Amino acid sequence: MAKTVFPQGSLPLLVLKLLARSGPQHGYAITLMIERLSEDALSVEEGSLYPALHRLEESGWIKAKWVVTENNRRARIYEITASGRKQLEAEEQRWRSATAAVDRVLRLA
Amino acid sequence: MSWYSRLRNLLRKEELDEELNEELRFHAERRAADLGITVEAARRRVGNTLRIREASRDIRIAVWLETVLQDVRLALRVWRKRPLVACTAILTLALGAGMNLAVFGLMWDSMWKPLPYKDADSLVQIWLDDPADHRTAPRNIVVDQWRQRSRSVVSVASYRPWRFTFSGDGRAPEQVVAALISESFFSTLGVRLMMGSEFTKSQVHAGGDNVVLLSESFWRRRFGGAPMVGRQVVVEGTLSTVVGIVSASFHGAALIRGARGAEPEAFLPLSRGRAGFSNDVSIPTSFAMGRLGPSVSVPVAEKELNAIARPEERRTVWLSPLADEVSYGARPAMLALIAATACILLIACANLANLLLAQTVTRRRELSLRAALGAGRARVIRQLVTEAMLLSMAGVTAGLLAARVFTGVIIRLYPGVMPRLEEGESSRWVVYLFAFGVSVASGLFFGLLPAWRGANEAGGDGLRVGNLLMSGGSRRWANALVGAQVGLTAVVLIGAGLMLKSFLALRSVDLGIAREHRVTATVDLPSNRYKTDADKTRFGSQLLERLRSVPGVSAAGISNSLPLRYTNLMNLRLRLPGVNGNQPIAGRAVGGDYFQAMGIRLMAGRTFEERSKTEVVVNETFVRRYLRGNNAIGLALPQDGWSLVVSGVAKDVRHLSMRDSAVPEIFFPFTMFPLSTVDMVVQSNLPPTQIMAAMRREMRAIDDQVPLGRPMPIEQVVDGELAQPRFQAVLLGVFAVVAMVLAAIGTYGVIAYYVRSRVPELGLRRALGAGAGDLIWLVLREGMSAPLIGLLLGVATGALVLGRFVESLLFGITPRDPAVFLLTAGVLMVTSLLACVLPSHAAVRIEPGVALRES
Numbered sequence: 001m002a003k004t005v006f007p008q009g010s011l012p013l014l015v016l017k018l019l020a021r022s023g024p025q026h027g028y029a030i031t032l033m034i035e036r037l038s039e040d041a042l043s044v045e046e047g048s049l050y051p052a053l054h055r056l057e058e059s060g061w062i063k064a065k066w067v068v069t070e071n072n073r074r075a076r077i078y079e080i081t082a083s084g085r086k087q088l089e090a091e092e093q094r095w096r097s098a099t100a101a102v103d104r105v106l107r108l109a
Numbered sequence: 110m111s112w113y114s115r116l117r118n119l120l121r122k123e124e125l126d127e128e129l130n131e132e133l134r135f136h137a138e139r140r141a142a143d144l145g146i147t148v149e150a151a152r153r154r155v156g157n158t159l160r161i162r163e164a165s166r167d168i169r170i171a172v173w174l175e176t177v178l179q180d181v182r183l184a185l186r187v188w189r190k191r192p193l194v195a196c197t198a199i200l201t202l203a204l205g206a207g208m209n210l211a212v213f214g215l216m217w218d219s220m221w222k223p224l225p226y227k228d229a230d231s232l233v234q235i236w237l238d239d240p241a242d243h244r245t246a247p248r249n250i251v252v253d254q255w256r257q258r259s260r261s262v263v264s265v266a267s268y269r270p271w272r273f274t275f276s277g278d279g280r281a282p283e284q285v286v287a288a289l290i291s292e293s294f295f296s297t298l299g300v301r302l303m304m305g306s307e308f309t310k311s312q313v314h315a316g317g318d319n320v321v322l323l324s325e326s327f328w329r330r331r332f333g334g335a336p337m338v339g340r341q342v343v344v345e346g347t348l349s350t351v352v353g354i355v356s357a358s359f360h361g362a363a364l365i366r367g368a369r370g371a372e373p374e375a376f377l378p379l380s381r382g383r384a385g386f387s388n389d390v391s392i393p394t395s396f397a398m399g400r401l402g403p404s405v406s407v408p409v410a411e412k413e414l415n416a417i418a419r420p421e422e423r424r425t426v427w428l429s430p431l432a433d434e435v436s437y438g439a440r441p442a443m444l445a446l447i448a449a450t451a452c453i454l455l456i457a458c459a460n461l462a463n464l465l466l467a468q469t470v471t472r473r474r475e476l477s478l479r480a481a482l483g484a485g486r487a488r489v490i491r492q493l494v495t496e497a498m499l500l501s502m503a504g505v506t507a508g509l510l511a512a513r514v515f516t517g518v519i520i521r522l523y524p525g526v527m528p529r530l531e532e533g534e535s536s537r538w539v540v541y542l543f544a545f546g547v548s549v550a551s552g553l554f555f556g557l558l559p560a561w562r563g564a565n566e567a568g569g570d571g572l573r574v575g576n577l578l579m580s581g582g583s584r585r586w587a588n589a590l591v592g593a594q595v596g597l598t599a600v601v602l603i604g605a606g607l608m609l610k611s612f613l614a615l616r617s618v619d620l621g622i623a624r625e626h627r628v629t630a631t632v633d634l635p636s637n638r639y640k641t642d643a644d645k646t647r648f649g650s651q652l653l654e655r656l657r658s659v660p661g662v663s664a665a666g667i668s669n670s671l672p673l674r675y676t677n678l679m680n681l682r683l684r685l686p687g688v689n690g691n692q693p694i695a696g697r698a699v700g701g702d703y704f705q706a707m708g709i710r711l712m713a714g715r716t717f718e719e720r721s722k723t724e725v726v727v728n729e730t731f732v733r734r735y736l737r738g739n740n741a742i743g744l745a746l747p748q749d750g751w752s753l754v755v756s757g758v759a760k761d762v763r764h765l766s767m768r769d770s771a772v773p774e775i776f777f778p779f780t781m782f783p784l785s786t787v788d789m790v791v792q793s794n795l796p797p798t799q800i801m802a803a804m805r806r807e808m809r810a811i812d813d814q815v816p817l818g819r820p821m822p823i824e825q826v827v828d829g830e831l832a833q834p835r836f837q838a839v840l841l842g843v844f845a846v847v848a849m850v851l852a853a854i855g856t857y858g859v860i861a862y863y864v865r866s867r868v869p870e871l872g873l874r875r876a877l878g879a880g881a882g883d884l885i886w887l888v889l890r891e892g893m894s895a896p897l898i899g900l901l902l903g904v905a906t907g908a909l910v911l912g913r914f915v916e917s918l919l920f921g922i923t924p925r926d927p928a929v930f931l932l933t934a935g936v937l938m939v940t941s942l943l944a945c946v947l948p949s950h951a952a953v954r955i956e957p958g959v960a961l962r963e964s
Contacts, residue, residue: 027135048164055172059172073138074131074135
């Protein structure tokens with residue numbers, strides 16, 4: 001199946017949304033969730049998720065901490081912050097209106 | 110993420126990379142387990158680890174830079190919208206920091222910059238701790254022993270300032286500023302000569318010492334740069350071989366002659382220095398310095414030098430870094446000045462803190478809005494601090510320009526007060542570094558508090574319209590800042606007041622001589638032309654006769670040492686009746702109408718007969734110290750084989766400096782000790798220039814090979830003595846006024862803001878019947894409490910702490926001079942009151958109706 005490529009700039013929004021809905025997750029779990037939702041759209045280079053996570057972390061929208069998993073491995077889990085939730089709200093709004101505008105143009109053209 | 114963790118991120122790159130690696134490894138292992146593929150295959154799915162790592166690292170730094178830039182952009186916008194606030198802040202800082210940077214630059218150049226010698230850190234001055242003087246120069250003979258035997262001090266040199274007549278080359282004779290130096294003077298300093306070589310061991314001893322070194326500038330000026338090394342010139346009447354030329358890049362003025370010295374133009378061997386009254390006795394002491402061996406500590410060297418010197422000198426040898434000694438005299442004044450400018454800077458910062466504090470209140474809506482939109486408390490604080498930093502950087506940059514102007518003015522007004530400035534401006538990076546430090550520190554100082562308060566004000570009901578009232582917390586802080594300002598101002602004012610009063614006391618101190626209508630000058634008689642006592646006596650008599658005959662001259666006198674001119678003093682040791690042992694007495698050989706010409710009053714008896722071989726005049730201190738105030742006239746002072754008779758008592762004269770009271774002194778007829786240094790003083794109502802011209806003319810008529818040296822009215826001599834104290838007093842005075850104005854502006858600003866923010870309340874009070882007096886009282890009570898507390902603290906600091914630091918600079922007053930303290934308190938009370946009265950009148954003018962509508 002041909003891979004769907006995410007529109008530019010949508011990955012952070014997606015990550016924030018997933019973390020807001022499902023609570024703290026590690027990077028691999030986020031990858032799985034995105035794959036499941038978008039039918040492998042991300043899997044070109046799975047690692048490309050991590051820089052995106054770190055940008056969100058630097059911006060203070062998510063925070064990370066190390067935990068020990070059930071089989072005694074260290075894993076880094078990410079959690080959305082309060083300002084991340086506000087950012088998500090604003091971004092979602094912006095995204096909706098932008099895509100709605102694009103949709104409208106496509107339908108009318 | 111906090112600044113701290115961000116900074117840590119920058120510093121712990123490896124750790125971050127390791128964390129990312131671990132994260133990716135975890136990802137691959139889980140993937141492999143889920144899909145049942147090898148870890149290696151799963152890893153390939155992850156992609157290019159290196160590129161991910163770089164992208165991740167770039168993001169961490171980029172995001173940080175981005176937010177900083179964002180803050181700066183926002184701050185720029187904030188200040189563009191408030192140009193008045195920004196300009197006020199920048200100008201205030203330019204003034205405060207400018208003065209601070211100017212004084213720091215001068216201090217660096219005159220005290221702290223490295224000496225212009227090789228490895229200057231290992232150069233030390235060698236002193237003896239004498240009961241009379243902590244800084245006593247060692248005797249040359251001991252210095253020679255150190256030079257031969259010391260291992261810890263690898264090189265020892267001695268030197269002293271000198272002056273001589275250069276003549277005999279067919280051109281006009283001139284007095285030359287010179288230095289007497291020992292062997293290895295230049296090698297100790299690590300200075301290479303431009304041509305030739307410095308004196309050898311055999312050249313610094315009588316017999317071989319007909320040698321001279323010329324400075325490059327003197328060589329070019331007098332000989333036009335012609336080849337001179339190996340040629341002979343006449344120095345003090347003897348033919349001497351020029352053995353070398355000292356490059357103009359050598360700076361020795363501050364080292365050899367102190368702050369006010371000129372660069373030496375010639376160097377002579379130490380053995381050429383002869384005591385003035387006898388051409389055979391060489392001067393026994395000079396300043397000594399040495400170079401410590403590698404990794405030798407000062408205590409170790411002191412111990413060794415002590416051990417070597419012990420038998421002859423039962424005094425303690427101590428070493429001081431040469432750099433400290435060179436700026437020794439200027440140090441206390443410079444420290445007082447930098448402390449004063451630091452206070453000014455703090456006051457300026459307090460003003461800005463209050464200005465920004467008021468700003469955060471007027472901007473409360475904006476800040477609250479940002480907080481409501483999700484900016485955290487830390488984010489608001491960071492933004493506000495960035496705004497302050499921006500002002501601070503701009504202000505201090507402007508301050509650097511202002512400092513240039515201040516420095517130029519200070520140097521022009523007070524040339525020669527600070528040492529080592531003639532070495533030229535050092536590299537400015539230290540000043541820039543200091544300026545950067547100042548700007549960061551002051552930015553934090555006046556930015557943090559308003560930012561913290563701003564973040565507080567942003568919370569709560571900040572979104573309510575029209576609320577200009579500071580919260581109680583912010584107002585307390587504003588008042589604390591005002592109090593601190595007034596306190597600092599009090600300290601600066603007290604310091605300046607003490608300095609000013611000292612200066613006035615010093616200026617009007619009774620020197621014991623007349624200051625007006627007197628002109629002095631000096632000549633040095635070359636020893637080849639004036640060999641015998643008879644030659645010198647003849648010269649003295651001739652000179653006196655010619656000076657007296659100049660029309661308009663009412664009295665003329667000669668001496669070997671004029672007050673405040675540091676020429677050759679005779680350090681006599683005389684036997685006195687009823688006192689054990691020989692006593693050190695300062696001797697002066699004077700002739701003509703010296704006492705009248707100098708304006709020294711005779712308190713009893715009369716002056717001596719010109720040709721007398723026994724009569725002397727003593728000073729009041731002599732009578733007090735040795736004769737217990739008894740009648741001295743006619744008293745005989747029998748010595749070994751000869752006897753003196755006191756014919757008169759002269760008023761005490763402050764010969765050494767204006768600060769030091771007289772020591773026991775004795776005046777002889779110059780015919781008893783004819784000297785080769787002849788100082789003269791002429792009393793006349795004619796303009797000084799006319800008198801000086803006449804003096805020059807008469808000198809040429811007697812001997813055209815002896816130039817008249819340093820002709821100067823006594824006023825000018827005294828003025829030179831006052832240069833340093835005047836410098837301190839005037840600069841501190843200016844700083845005090847600036848401090849006071851800044852503090853008054855600060856107080857005014859806070860009170861005015863208080864009144865403005867309470868217009869509705871004050872209007873209501875007015876409407877309810879409060880009189881004008883009630884409102885004024887309300888404002889004054891609010892406004893004056895902080896300045897009063899600050900004033901009390903400042904005065905207490907002045908009384909308890911300040912004295913210790915300024916005591917050495919004071920003259921004639923105690924560090925707790927009540928007049929200065931009272932005046933300071935009074936002046937600050939009045940300015941604070943003024944600062945409060947203007948806003949309180951604004952409060953009275955409030956129209957109740959308008960005010961109530963406004964709310």
